[in-house]
Amino acid sequence: MMGQVSKIEAARRQIDTAIELYFSNGDFLSIYSISFAAHQVLTDIYKHHQDDGFLELMSQKLPADFRNSLANPANFLKHADRDHEACLPEINYVQIEAVLCVATILYRRISGDLTLKMKAFDYILEEQAYEAIGVEEVDTNIERIKAHAARRERLRNLPETEMLAEKSKMYQAFVEAFPMLEAVRKKMEIEGLSAVDLLDMLDKVGEAHGAPESD
Structure with a gap:
């Protein structure tokens, strides 16, 4: 009998996979998709986890155009019923690192710790x-x-x-x-x-x- 996977566990696995792919020269579009999926799940979990105003504060700190640059690719990849001929600018490393950064912050605030791969990612961003x-x-x-x-x-x-x-x-x-x-x-x-x-x-x-x- 197969076990079950919680949403926080699913997000953890997605983030760890995205980080491993990122530092293994993986495809940026695929890495972004996995990262943003985890980011979205953790954002939704956080809303139910605690009401401390952190999400609102983070939204205020990030300029609207930057937030849009992070979310637009996710919206583009959702469907193709109305824009089947549309094109997306190539994903860049800044977008990936920003999405993963927010996702790891949310994961730590929810779970209380980071995985080894998240700690390595956090260390590199901190150094930079x-x-x-x-x-x-x-x-x-x-x-x-x-x-x-x-x-x-x-x-x-x-x-x-x-x-x-x-x-x-x-x-x-x-x-x-x-x-x-x-x-x-x-x-x-x-x-x-x-x-x-x-x-x-x-x-x-x-x-x-x-x-x-x-x-």
Whole structure:
């Protein structure tokens, strides 16, 4: 007998699949379709989950023309009875990342956590928008701060194809390293170590394995 799938579980699987396809150079139109379907389901769930004004606030923060650019492809793909000869501009990575970003935010607010693939996606978006969103810098090593800032700047200035390839590498590295990082984080909590201690430890691990110096 086959089991049942809840709507939140369906959305989780769609988001994880979309993220995996995105960082595997998958078809943008297909990725968008899966992402927006999950986004819509989570938006509807959220309306019943809690009435905290978050959806209204998010709508106010995003310009109307940008919201339309995210929703228009979904409307285009719904049917073809009245516009069977219509064409759609190609989906771009900004639309996909924006839809996935909103979907992962909603998923976390509903479920209380993110999947590993969502955490990897969230990490990459945060790196790209580090300065713009005002991420608090916890490191105290000036040279390391400068090196990380330089890498983020380089990522932002890469041509689109190269930028997406770099993000794919970042995604794979995050997924592979996460179990080790989680183990270290738990060890830090037990021993009362700080985030800076962790960064120092990672630098030492990199040096021991012959990692190249920062750009």
